[in-house]
Amino acid sequence: MDLLFLGTSAGVPTRRRNVSALALIEDQGKGWFLVDCGEATQHQLLRTPLSAADLRAICITHVHGDHCYGLPGLLASAAMTGRRQPLLLIAPQAVHDWLAATRMLTALHLPFELRFHALEGFTGVAVGAWDIDAFALSHRVPSHAFRFRETRRPQRLDPAALAAAQVPRGPLWGRLHGGEDVLHEGRLLRSADFLQAAHGERRLVVAGDNDDPALLTEACRGAQLLVHEATYAQAQIDKTGQSWGHSSAAGIARFAEAQALPALLLTHFSPRYQAEAVRSPSIDELRREAAACYGGHLQLAEDFARFRLDRHGRLKALDQSGGAGDGEPQQERG
Amino acid sequence: MDLLFLGTSAGVPTRRRNVSALALIEDQGKGWFLVDCGEATQHQLLRTPLSAADLRAICITHVHGDHCYGLPGLLASAAMTGRRQPLLLIAPQAVHDWLAATRMLTALHLPFELRFHALEGFTGVAVGAWDIDAFALSHRVPSHAFRFRETRRPQRLDPAALAAAQVPRGPLWGRLHGGEDVLHEGRLLRSADFLQAAHGERRLVVAGDNDDPALLTEACRGAQLLVHEATYAQAQIDKTGQSWGHSSAAGIARFAEAQALPALLLTHFSPRYQAEAVRSPSIDELRREAAACYGGHLQLAEDFARFRLDRHGRLKALDQSGGAGDGEPQQERG
Incomplete structure (x- = not known):
């Protein structure tokens, strides 16, 4: 399973980082999953090898626009470029209702079936080799984490x-x-x-916005990787007295350390944190804060960074699209 | 008045062209107008000097997603970056209803007033130096052209x-x-x-999707400039027997010629037309077709091309953002 980040900024896009979207790419074939779909996710896809035709399922963590405003355009373009295969959508009921309103009010015709699972009451679904289930988090609106378990492995x-x-x-x-x-x-x-299974079961958890990492305890049991927001440094939250329902880099790192999680991938950074380490506050502040609390394999995502969770459940940053995936400054790819 | 194109592709974005959006920038100060707001218009703005804080009015020609799916994100980001000034929105009633649904279902809080004018029954509004009114066009859904008349000029x-x-x-x-x-x-x-007025009244018309240019006859009376779609070459429409409610480059050029319009600016090109003249079919096919029918000042827009309608109503392509505004191949600009 590869992880290809399509957006790593919180709230608003910047020239370097789009709003949230993460592609999870199957080991074999062209199939992939999308977790969150901020505005211009379809634009980001134009700069990757991925096609909306091969998308198996879209998972939306919560209703905030920076996590779902790219949905209508992605679906419209999938329709215009010929998709006819049904598409799974796992999301809050309100996202379903919003899409229904969008289809009606903007004359959006989808020539494929949207198979909708409301997160309210969702008990999981099997897609290809993977089982997907969800865990409730804590945010300003209902938010969820998605757990991917590889229950059907090569024998x-x-x-x-x-x-x-x-x-x-x-x-x-x-x-x-x-x-x-x-x-x-x-x-x-x-x-x-x-x-016998050719290798152990991989488990990864991709969380939505969340200010209470402890809610992920069960989800992370046996998982090799947690992808989680680290919107602010703890000092910023302490200074303003306001987290807006988000986690600090330190907060999520301490949780990962307590769970002995093998790998932690941070994303969804406030635009106040600059990519260039020479400008303050910088992404490096978040990295240092997390590294001080967590001894496992720590990575900070950036747009188009690609990682692999290999068959043994080990995370590797792939040197692709010009990015080592470790937050080093690199050329504009916006 | 300057025209800065933020999106010039029809239906779906490409790597070189975003979906429809056009900024009209006042001569003095920072005020500007936005006609149409396809997905990722706010992303395009990040690559211009324009700020959503200075936006005076948004005009939406019709409900199709490639003309309005950028609205929720643009408004959300304007809110997050501190806009408190009321904002004028002139659009089909369905766009208003869609935004209302979006605000409710995605917990979008706007700390500024949206002053809405439904195109159904719209009789015009004065904003700064300009009067804006609208004219009904012919498309698969109700579509409109906006006319900007400079009724309050320096004395x-x-x-x-x-x-x-x-x-x-x-x-x-x-x-x-x-x-x-x-x-x-x-x-x-x-x-x-x-x-006495320091110069004559400028008039420009920015049309939405439309397959019947003759509907613009009254709107274009006395206008110095028409901005209109040229989605296909006539040969393509003839071959498929299907225009999807759009105009050909020849069709709109013939209308501009019959009206003796001083300047015609074409945009909203099907992604089938390639930017590179060496690949076929190319944008040059549209240019040649229009030029064969129209003897006035013809321009084909591209993303980030900027034009000026000067105080004498003359159109000039500005050599800005690396683009001469005449469709020559240029470097990728996202």
Whole structure:
């Protein structure tokens, strides 16, 4: 699973960072998921290899515009460029109602089915190899985290089971690997008894806006990666006495440390934090604050940074689109 | 009045052209008007000197998303960056209703007043030096053109009137120029009798999507400039038998020629027309088609191209933002 950030700014876009959107890209094929869809997400997609035709599901964490105002345009353009496949949408009921109003009032015709799951009462859905469920967070409006669990993994033959059952090497192995139950010398060999997952289950959590990281305790159990907002430095929240329902870099880092999370990916930075470390306040202030509280693999996202959660659940920054994904200054890509 | 194009693509954005938006910038001060507001118009503004704080009015030609989906984000960001001044919005009633639904369903709080004029029954409004009125067009949904007339122009003293009335040169002239009626040697000299407009009335028409240019006949009377879509070449419409409610470059050019319009500015090009003249079909096909039918001052817009309608009503392409405004290939500008 790759993570490709399409927007990493909080509230308003800047020349370097668009508002929230994150693409989760399947290991094989072209399928991908979108978590949040701020305005101009479709514009960002034009600068990636991703196509709205291959989008499997859109997950919207909450109703604030910087997380959903790109939806009508993305859907309209998907329609105009030929999408006919149904599309899953997991979002607050209000987003559904807003899209319904948008379709009616702006003459938006979608020639594909939107399969809607309201977050209110959502119990999870299976899409391809992944199960998606959601956890309630704390923000100025109802907000959610999405957990992706890889419950359907590639299967390989289990050498120990084959040896224990004395299954002779040869075409038999291929048939068992292919899922076939085989009658062999009077014995019924069940494929399922000789298969095991090729690797462990990957779990990642992508959270919406949230001022109470502890609400993610259950969601993060066994997860290798948490993607979470770090809108402000703690000093800024202390100074203003106002978090606007957001977390500080320190707050979410302490949570990740307490959970012994292997990797933490921060995003959704207030535009007050400049990309250039020489200007103050800078993104580096958020990085230093988080690093002081968290000893795991810490990354700060930027637009078009791409990361891989490999089959072993390890996070790697990919050196793609000119970005090392670690927040170093780089050329404008807006 | 300057015209700064923020989006010149029809239907969907491309890497070079955003969807429709056009800024009309007053001669003096920072005030400006916005005609149409496709998705990511606020992003385009980040690459111009314009600020949403100085926006006087937004005019929306019709409800299609590529002309209005940028509204909620633009308004939200104006609010977040401190706008408190009322803002005029002239648009179809459905756009008003859509914004009302958006405000309610996405918890969008605007700390400034939206002064709404529905295009249904709109009879015009005066804003600063300009009167704005609207004319119905023909499209798949109700669509309008906006006419801007400069009815309040700078005043200067009329030398002939001063001479005829034998008003002696001196401080008296300054008082009359300043709008003061003066009692002079037993005569009441009325300021209004000695003032004249410093230049003629400028008129420009900015049209929405439209497949019947003749509907603009009255709007264009006395106008120096028409900004109009030229979504397709005529050959393309003839081949497909389908104009989707749009004009061809030839169609609108013939209308401008018949009206003896001094200047015609084309925009809203189908993404099928490539910016590079070496790729086919190209924007040059539209240019050639229009030029064959129209002998006036013809320009094809591109994103961030800036034009000036000077005080004498003459159109000039400004060499700004790296663009000559005449459709020549130029570097990518996002």
